[in-house]
Amino acid sequence: MVSRRGFIFGSIGVGSAVIVxxxxxxxxxxxxxxxxxxxxxxAWDESLEGMSGIAAAGVLAASSHNTQPWSFRVSDDGIDVLGDRKxxxxxxxxxxxxxHISLGCAIENMAVAAAAQGLATDVEIVRGGSGHFARxxxxxGLIDKEYAALAEQIPLRSTNRGAYDADRAPGSRELSALSACAAGVSLKLLSSAEERSAFSALTVAATEVHVADAEMQRDSHAWYRMTQAEVERYQxxxxxxxxxxxxxGTTFLKMFPPTPDAFDEQWAKVTGETHCATAPMFGLLVASxxxxxAAWIAAGRAYQRIQLEATRLGIATHPLSQSLAVRDRDLARGERNTFAEALDSYAEGGEVxxxxxxxxxxxxVPRSPRRALADSSI
Ligand SMILES: Cc1cc2nc3c(=O)[nH]c(=O)nc-3n(C[C@H](O)[C@H](O)[C@H](O)COP(=O)(O)O)c2cc1C
Known part of the structure; x- marks a missing residue:
């Protein structure tokens, strides 16, 4: 006979098993x-050969919130890079x-894919706000072999938001290889304990401002895909x-996809406890x-190339844009806040x-989704 206690625990066990x-x-x-x-x-398995292969490499670039904000017009003699207002x-x-940085990332991936085919890329920046950014x-041409070889890294690169080895910083050889990628902008590295602590504090403080701002939260979360159905639908x-x-953590989040507030609470926590606490160094791209x-596009090209070189070296990268986003929010209203002051102290008269x-x-980390080239083209 089953005892009362055994029956109760048995029921809890069955209940838990059903829930789990x-x-x-x-x-x-x-x-x-x-x-x-x-x-x-x-898209990650597409061929990077030929003109459409060059455009396919553009699709695999990093972009803020994985918005993939580009539209490519591919012709026999070149590729026009347009923005996508949606x-x-x-x-x-x-x-x-x-x-602009995201479009620069796509341009650099395309230039690297072209180099692997023995082609030199001429980039003409189109100004004027028409939505056409570059041709x-x-x-x-004479192609630098090491530059062309970066094409192998295009399908392997990804943003890594996990923990890094806090006690192992890239060495001077690796750092000069990465610094050499920063054409058109300069790469400033923050590696001392004081520098890391100051930039971590700035980033954590900015994350708190970011999550407390209803409009920033709304427009960020428009790009969060918390279910597989959304991933498949939007790519x-x-x-x-x-x-x-x-x-x-992943199993839990997939069992119980978070609300924007729950996600942001966790984001603020991991920003301090994982992203900043395990970073052996930070990099800032500074325009003069x-x-x-045009400097923002150059920064995108530099960052994409840095990521490819870093991937080759086994080094992970992860943008932390919070302090810049909160700076920009107020700059766009004609106001300079404390984040602008702090970032300017790194920029020597220019801009981080x-x-x-x-x-x-x-x-x-696994790959992030991508729209097919046909959906990214006009
Ligand atoms: C301009 C720019 C800003 C970004 N800012 C952030 C950021 O603040 N936090 C973050 O986790 N990822 C950031 N990213 C990384 C993108 O989210 C990432 O590139 C995108 O989700 C695609 O993923 P993948 O790089 O792994 O292919 C940024 C990327 C770019 C190009």
Whole structure:
């Protein structure tokens, strides 16, 4: 005969099993066992050969919130890079700084893919706010072999938001290779304990301002894809896998996709406890003039090249844009806040245009989704 106690515990056990079983079912539906698989990830396996292959490399570039804010017009003699108005970040990028950097990232991936085909890329920046940002033309030329070899890294690169080895900073050889990638802007590295602590404090404080701002939160979360159905439908945005929350965290998030408030609370926590605390160093891309759109595109090219070189060296990178986004929010209203003051102290009269951490990651991360080239072209 089953005792009363045994019956109660038995019932709790069955109840828990049903809840856990249901949760695992939900997590499985949300891609627990199929991270990085499916149509939303097919772009990573496309050929990078020929003119359409060059454009396909552009699709694989980093972009803020994975908005993929580009539209490519591919012709026999070149590729026009246009912006996509439906893919802007509103209050989360009011000066369009991140839009320009993202387009610069795509341009650099295309230039590297072209180099692998023996083609030199001429980039003509189009000014004037028409939505047409650059025209790329290609011609056979003398190509730097190491630059061309970076093409192998294009499908391997990703943003790693997990923990890094805080005690292992990239060495001077690696750092000079990365600094050499920063054409058109300069790379400032923050590696001493004081420098890291000051930039961490700035980033954590900015994250708190960011999550408390309803418009920034709304326009950021428009790009969060918390279920597999959303990932498959939109093939863009920030995913649960992209958060690099580890197996337990990822399983939990896939069982119980978070609300924007819950996500932001966790984001603020990991920004301090993981992103900043485990970073052996931070990198700042600094332009010599503030508000220069061409310099923002140059910064995107530099950052994409840095990521490719870093991938080759086994080094992970992860932008931390919070302090810049909060600076830009007020600059766009004609006000300079404390984040502007702090960032300017690094810029020697210029402007910090991108901030990121770099180091040796504790674990790899799955790929992020991409729209097909056909959906990114006109
Ligand atoms: C201009 C720019 C700003 C970015 N800012 C952040 C950021 O603040 N936090 C973050 O986690 N990722 C940031 N990223 C990384 C993108 O979210 C990432 O590139 C995108 O989700 C695609 O993922 P992938 O790089 O792994 O392919 C930024 C990327 C760019 C180009």
């Amino acid at each position: 079983g249901g949760g695992i079912g939900k997590a499985t539906q949300n891609g627990l066992f199929s991270a990085g698989e499916g149509d939303g990830f097919a 893919r802007l970040m509103g209050a989360a990028d009011p000066r369009l700084r991140e839009l 790329l033309t290609f011609k056979p 863009d945005g920030i995913t649960i896998d992209g958060a690099a929350a580890g197996i337990v 003039t503030a508000g220069d759109h 245009v991108l901030a990121f951490r770099l180091g040796y990651p504790k674990a790899d």
